[in-house]
Amino acid sequence: MQSTVTINGAEVELPGDPRVSLLDFLREHLYLSGTKKGCDQGACGACTVLVDGERRILSCLALAVQYQGRKITSVEGLAQEGALHPLQQAFIEHDGFQCGYCTPGQLCSAVGMAAELRRGVPSYVTDDIGTDTIEFSHDEVRERMSGNLCRCGAYNGIVAAVTEHNGGQPRRSTAQEDA
Ligand code: FES
Numbered sequence: 001m002q003s004t005v006t007i008n009g010a011e012v013e014l015p016g017d018p019r020v021s022l023l024d025f026l027r028e029h030l031y032l033s034g035t036k037k038g039c040d041q042g043a044c045g046a047c048t049v050l051v052d053g054e055r056r057i058l059s060c061l062a063l064a065v066q067y068q069g070r071k072i073t074s075v076e077g078l079a080q081e082g083a084l085h086p087l088q089q090a091f092i093e094h095d096g097f098q099c100g101y102c103t104p105g106q107l108c109s110a111v112g113m114a115a116e117l118r119r120g121v122p123s124y125v126t127d128d129i130g131t132d133t134i135e136f137s138h139d140e141v142r143e144r145m146s147g148n149l150c151r152c153g154a155y156n157g158i159v160a161a162v163t164e165h166n167g168g169q170p171r172r173s174t175a176q177e178d179a
């Protein structure tokens, strides 16, 4: 039986070697180098991709063969028909990056995070964990995106872009938040 996975809408054959990580499969087998290898041990978020359109995972900690029959979206799959994803546009407008190395992971993570909020998945800073409706706040964004590190420190722009894209009001962070 053929083992396949759908990557950015295209069905591809999985590697014969079950030890290949999803990250290496994307980058080294499919030459989709948008997904970045920062730490290769689950600590930086640079390798974040989406499963079945909205669940974010760290592809460095996943084996490609685990995703047989599933749909994976990497940063290359966010833009549609040549137009940037609105979140990508928001990152440009809010200076949400500097070197750009963390950006693909930040983008995929933010798409997954918004889906988690819509599903009512609480975070550490959610006051009422029994609620179905979680307010989209700066604190929620900062907490939920805390697994995506940015060595350039573009956090203010990232939070502003993610907040505005999800219908919130971007605001300047306080000196204490910047520390
Ligand atoms: S490369 Fe996967 S978390 Fe850093």
Ligand code: FES
Pocket: 096, 097, 098, 099, 100, 101, 102, 103, 149, 150, 151, 152, 153, 154
């Ligand atoms: S923009 Fe350089 S690491 Fe985030």
